[in-house]
Amino acid sequence: MAFFVCFFLFFLISTSTACDRCVHKTKVAYFSKASTLSSGACGYGSLALGFNSGHLAAGVASLYKDGAGCGACFQIRCKNTSHCTKEGTIVTLTDLNRNNQTAFVVSSRAFMAMAQKGMGKDILKLGIVDVEYKRVPCQYKNQNLAVRVEESSQKPNYLAVKFLYQGGQTEIVGVDVAQVGSSNWGFMSHNYGAVWDTSRVPSGALQFRFVITAGYDGKYIWAQHVLPVDWKSGVTYDSGVQFTDIAQEGCSPCDDETWK
Secondary structure (H helix, E strand, C coil), X not given: CHHHHHHHHHHHHHHHCCCCCCCEEEEEEEECCCHXXXXXXXXXXXXXXXXXXXXXXXXXHHHHHHHCCCCCEEEEEECCCCCECCCCEEEEEEXXXXXXXXXXXXXXXXXXXXXXXXXXXXXXXXXXXXXXXXXXXXXCCCCCCEEEECCCCECCCEEEEEEECCCEECCEEEEXXXXXXXXXXXXXXEEECCEEEECCCCCCCEEEEEEEXXXXXXXXXXXXXXECCCCCCCCEEECCCCCCCEECCCCCCCCCCCCC
C-alpha cells in the first residue's frame, strides 16, 4: 500500500506540471485512415472508430502519459483564419505519436473539422497546420464508463480489461477489483494503454474501484456491480458509473484562459 501511495503522489506531481488545460501552440498533421489511430498504443482497436464521431488523435509522450492519457479529449483549432473556424474541433486521444515534430497527428475527419464550411478539402491540401490546443472534459451523453473484457482473459486465472467512454477530465491511476459484496479488494496492474489486468481474479460477480485524478488531489469511484458471475471475454459491460470530475493542475495564470 505504501508503494501505491508513493506512486500515486508521484503521478499527481508529475502530471501537475503538464498544465493540459492551458492553451498551447503546436503543429498538427493527419493520417488519411482513422484505422491507423484506432489500432494504436491505447489498445482500443476498432472500438475507437465510434469515439467522438471518429475525431481521433495520436499524442506525444507528454500527452499519452504512459497510457494514462488514453481517452483524453482536446480542443484543437487551426491558426489559419482564412481556412479555419475559431472553435476548431475536439479529438479523443487513442494512440502515441512517436514523431515529435507535431504534438498531435489526427484523423483526416478531425483535420477537416477544423475548417470553415466547404473548405475541408482545402485544409487537407495543406498537410500540416499551426494550431492551438487545450484539454477539455470528455462528454458522453447517456453513456456510462464501459468495461471490456479482453480476449486474452482466461477465467478463473487471468482477467484483462480496458475502459471505454471515460468522461470528465481525469486519468485513471489505480484500479481495484473484488467479488460483489466483499471488502477484500485486490489491485490490478496497468498493462498498457487503456488495459489493466490481474492474475488474482476473485470468484463470482465482480465490482471495481477506481482511483482517478480529481480536483487538486484524487478520489475513489466505486462501481458496485460490473461483471456478472458468467462474465465472458470479448464482451463489453456497463460499469453503472461515469466520471465528471475535472483535475485541477494549479496552472496559474492560465487556469481560466479561454480562446481569444
